[in-house]
Amino acid sequence: MRVLVTGGAGYIGSHTVLALLEQGHIPVVVDNLSNSSVESLNRVSEITGKPIEFHNIDLCDEHEFHSFLREQSFDAILHFAGFKAVGESVANPLKYYENNIGSTVSLLKAINASTSSAPPKVIFSSSATVYGSSTELPLTESSKTGEGITNPYGYTKFVCERILTDTVAANSAFQAIALRYFNPIGAHKSGRIGEDPAGIPNNLAPYITQVASGKLSELSVFGDDYDTADGTGIRDYIHVMDVAEGHVAALGLSEPGFHAVNLGTGQGTSVFELLTAFEAVVGSPIPYAVTPRRPGDIAACYADTSLAKKLLGWSSTRDISEACADAWRWQSQNPQGY
Secondary structure, three states, X not given: OEEEEEOOOOHHHHHHHHHHHHOOOEEEEEOOOOOOOOHHHHHHHXXXXXXXXXXXXXXXXXXXXXXXXXXXXXXXXXXXXXXXXXXXXXXXXXXXHHHHHHXXXXXXXXXXXXXXXXXXXXXXXXXXXXXXXXXOOOEOOOOOOOOOOOOHHHHHHHHHHHHHHHHHHHOOOOEEEEEEEOEEEOOOOOOOOOOOOOOOOOOHHHHHHHHHOOOOOOEEEEOOOOOOOOOOOEEOEEEHHHHHHXXXXXXXXXXXXXXXXXXXXXXXXXXXXXXXXHHHHHOOOOOEEEEOOXXXXXXXXXXXXXXXXXXXXXXXXXXXXXXHHHHHHHHHHOOOOO
């Protein structure tokens, strides 16, 4: 398939471009590089030995992007483009509503304007944050969404899913798949591409690796008094290459309509368990301090992954130890990122 990958120079996008190339697909990347580096794509080319077509375009620039799409033909579009820092979304909500929702609307308008026959399927980068405050465990695709979402980032994902649902309802030829990731961590086994956050990491795994490398002084563990076995929050950490391969699997789904599918492992791992797994890989203790809970954090969140297996023929194959080892290899080899 010829596949457009929006935001393809980012963390999950670049790993998915690699997985696409490995499976013989032809990815074309569009990214404005506002929170990513084209070096990630250079390294994907280095790993695979294959060139990557890249266009520096902002999806929110409707004139430029629509002109680009009119001149192209794609079998599918993987839509990763969007901001993803929860804390920043709280501090600057308009930036997130404008970019995340605006880029999705721009993409769908461009598809409508440029497609005379069957439109390309859209595979959307969604998130388990759409489940909000749902306490049902494990979370299934039929679990309640939208209620109790605690940040604008999560709400943009929920709204984009609603937009896709309505678009599908208005056009029976349109197919959209929302892949709801849980907590992607790790890096490609080569150590050449990985998670490269700007500034202080918002996510737990890169924060741990930066503490382990001495770049940051200690890890803040936000609360050790949850109703869990060790008192720390439990999340479903999934290797980024499993997430990438989930997107490749979704290309094979031929059923029309809108589909929401969880991408997770189905297993919960606590903060202390993840920290211990990293310590085993690093070979030394990683300093941490317990601090008060963050508002809005829940005790546990992990996926029911049976639909992904049934619908996509996909399930995760890598464990926490492998994810930690790959993340540490990336950090060790690239202490300053790209």
